[in-house]
Amino acid sequence: MAQQAQARIRARREARVRKAVEDTYTHRFELYGGGGYLRFRPGKSLQQTNQAAWNVGFTDYIKPRWGLTGDIRAYYGTAFVTPNQYNIYKPSISEYSYMGGPQYRIVRRIHWAISGQVLAGVTKGIFNGNDAQFPGTLLGMWPNAAKFAVNVGAPVDYNLGPGLAIRVTPNYLFTTFGSSIQTKNIGFTSSIVFRFGRR
Numbered sequence: 001m002a003q004q005a006q007a008r009i010r011a012r013r014e015a016r017v018r019k020a021v022e023d024t025y026t027h028r029f030e031l032y033g034g035g036g037y038l039r040f041r042p043g044k045s046l047q048q049t050n051q052a053a054w055n056v057g058f059t060d061y062i063k064p065r066w067g068l069t070g071d072i073r074a075y076y077g078t079a080f081v082t083p084n085q086y087n088i089y090k091p092s093i094s095e096y097s098y099m100g101g102p103q104y105r106i107v108r109r110i111h112w113a114i115s116g117q118v119l120a121g122v123t124k125g126i127f128n129g130n131d132a133q134f135p136g137t138l139l140g141m142w143p144n145a146a147k148f149a150v151n152v153g154a155p156v157d158y159n160l161g162p163g164l165a166i167r168v169t170p171n172y173l174f175t176t177f178g179s180s181i182q183t184k185n186i187g188f189t190s191s192i193v194f195r196f197g198r199r
Contacts, residue, residue: 021108021110023162024159024162024195025064025105025108025113026198027061027163027196027198027199028061028196028197028198028199029058029060029195030059030061030067030193030194030195031193031196032058032059032193032194033054033055033056033191033192034054034055034189034190034191035052035053035055035189036052036053036055036169036187036188036190037050037051037052037187038051038053038075038077038173038186039184039185039187040077040095040173040182042079042093042127042141042142043079043139043140044140044142044178045140046079046081046140046141049078049079049093051075051076051077052076053075053076053187055071055072055074055191057069057070057072057191059103064105065108067102067103067104068101068102069100069103069117069119070099070100071097071099071100071151072096072097072098073097073099073189074094075094075095075096076092077092077093077094078090078092078093079091079093079141081139081140081141082139082140084138084139086129086134086138086139088129088134088139091127091128091129091130091136091139092130093125093126093127093128094125094126095123095125095126095175096124096126097121097122097123097149097151098121098122098123099119099120099123099149100119100120100121101117101120102117102118103115103155104116104117111158111159112157113155113156113157113159113165114154114155114156114157115155115156115157116153116154117151117152117154117169118151119151119152119153120148120149120150120151121149122146122148123149123175124147125144125146125147125175125177127141127142128144142177142178143177143178145177147175148176149174149175150173151171151173152172152174153169153170153171153172153189154169154171155167155169156168156169162195163194163195164193164194164195165192165193165195166190166192167189167190167191167192167193168188168189168190169188169190169191170187170188171187172185172186173185173186173187
């Protein structure tokens, strides 16, 4: 009898977990926003800099595990340029990215989930010497331009409830400023995720 009781308890617990997972991951839409960080090289011969970021995005899960994501981000930082005749040091730089692509839920658990995403689109870089009229190329920075970019990320969600989660996304951002490819842009975003729209 004790074994039967334990089996019933285990079956009820498993049913509760299945129901909670279903309640969490049958939302069709996700809206997220937050901040982040990026290590970025603003010029071919310049050192990498730290950049603060904000991001906002939306995912439509067209299938239970497959979604299409649209993402907007902005990065802000300071470039460390070499001593120069213009007496300009630590100019402010920024990038604005507009990307979209597929997202796939790899692991779905009651309290957490892991996904993978590949986003592609355009990143607009503004690399001026603290003056909109002063070209940053004279300081060794990339020219101002809107260029193709790819972001590869792995969103990790911690669920606060079926419709709310905290997300941290480690990512690589590949950019193409200055007719070259920058592959060492490593960072992360942290977001609040709102799920809505039952299937």
